[in-house]
Amino acid sequence: MNPSSTQRKNMTSRLTRIALLTCLTAASMSLSAQQAIKIGFLGTLSGPAGALGQDQYDAFMLGISQLGGKLGGVTVQVIKEDDQLKPDLGVQQAQKLIEKDKVSIITGGTFSNVLMAIHKPVTEAGVFLIGSNAGPSPITGKGCSPMFFSTSWNNDTQHESMGQYATDSGYKRVYVLAPNYQAGKDAVSGFKFLFKGQIIDEVYTQVNQPDYSAEISQLQSEKPDAVYVFYPGGMGVNFVKQYQQAGLLGKIPLLSTATVDGTTLPALKELAIGLIAGTPYSPDIDNSQNKKFVTDFTKKYGRIPSQYAAQSYDAAMLLDSAIRKTGGRVDNKEAFRAALKLADFKSVAGPFRFNNNQFPIRNYYRVEVAKDASGQAALVNKGVVLKEYSDRLHTQCEMK
Structure with missing residues (x-):
């Protein structure tokens, strides 16, 4: 017996839903079955300045932990290296991360002399470099690169x-x-x-x-x-x-x-x-993402986060947004760069968007050391000095 028109429509509808569900399931399985994205963290983790890099690393790992060990729904493997504030060592470690560890992304960059040394070798190797502290002027203007993004500032x-x-x-x-x-x-x-x-x-x-x-x-x-x-x-x-x-x-x-x-x-x-x-950051900035960040960071590490921590946490959230938008395809460099440029995340420091040189346009605050309600010395935000401010070197960068 031949099916009626209504039966044929119902059957077609069911088949369409099954096909769509199958596609979505396959995409989900493909995403979950991907190999972990390898990310190199390269910063200054020892010596008198080691606290800066440690704050960067701890905040970056906190962001990943909050997201269940993933960024953009994809498992990530973070390989940590200490440059010891030595540019030559930083270059060696960057080369090791690229050639041996096969990372797709390197983040960190605590001090400018090291970042200047690794900037060209990393970006010319086709690896994305996400700086979360140092912002030397030569790479802000004429030396800007489509493979470099900063979640901090030009120096x-x-x-x-x-x-x-x-x-x-x-x-x-x-x-x-x-x-x-x-x-x-x-x-x-x-x-x-x-x-x-x-x-x-x-x-x-x-x-x-x-x-x-x-x-x-x-x-x-x-x-x-x-x-x-x-x-x-x-x-x-x-x-x-x-x-x-x-x-x-x-x-x-x-x-x-x-x-x-x-x-x-x-x-x-x-x-x-x-x-x-x-x-560019104060622990008492009043927004929901910063309140959660400060609470979780303080609980996990027993100290108040610094601007280095905030900038590195933002780097994790930036990567989370871009990896999600590209379905984990960081090898599609044009698509991944476009997703990074959108900066589709909420910064703990307030307004955040990228300029043409891929450095942020953001607020800068005046903070004073004063006693808080408990009588302890604390960093107290006294308001914005420069509102949604962009660096003056972006006009020298030829990128759009």
Whole structure:
């Protein structure tokens, strides 16, 4: 007996649903059956500056843990390497990650001298490099690459926020200090860009220098309206302690960037009260994703996250969004790059989108070290200094 028209329609509908279900199941099985995506984490994890890279790594792994050990629904394998703040070693490790470990992505990049060394070997090898801290100016402008994305900033920009703050505060004469390497030079350049007063002197000290007594004595004799410093990691702990011991903290305003943060405040505590910092992140930023991040990070690691942690957590969320959009096909480089450029995730630091050079357009905040409700020294957000701000070098980048 021949089926009726209604029966034929019902049968066709059922077959269509079965076919669709079969396709969806096959796609799901294909995604779940994929080999793990290999990601290299390359950062500074030892020495006086090791706390910065450790915060980056811990936050990146926290993001993966929150997502069930996956990014974009695909299992990932993270291979960790410590560059020890040595550019030559960083290059060797990057080559090992690419040639031996066969990673598709490398993230991290704690210090600019190392990132500058690995940038070309990694990107020219066709491996995506996702920087979550250092942002040296040469790769922000003319040296930009379609294979490099940053979830942090160009080195100049956060220092520009303090240059703007110093100008707004009416400081006329400022004394500037920074370590003698790429990021230190970028720091001074950035501060000077928006500061309208006089730079009394700009002093470059050795990287990881432990004693600043001579420099502090010299700046004191110049009687500046304020002092601006960029001393990340252990350098910042030593400088702030010695500045406070000289009786200058609270007497001559100390402005800074990446000097007192979540990695260094535990060692300084009340000694840092009164310091003013420019930063793209503060633990008390009021949005749901940051509240969860701070709660989970503090619970897991027993410390408040720094900007290094926040930027690396954002790198995990960025990768999660891009891997999901491409169904885990990171080998389709054009599609994966397009998915990264969308930046379809919610940053813990507030507004976030990529400029043409693939560095973020974002807020920069003024944060002060002050006592919180419990009487402990804490980082307190005092508002936005530069709103949804883009670096000034993006116009030199020929990418669109």
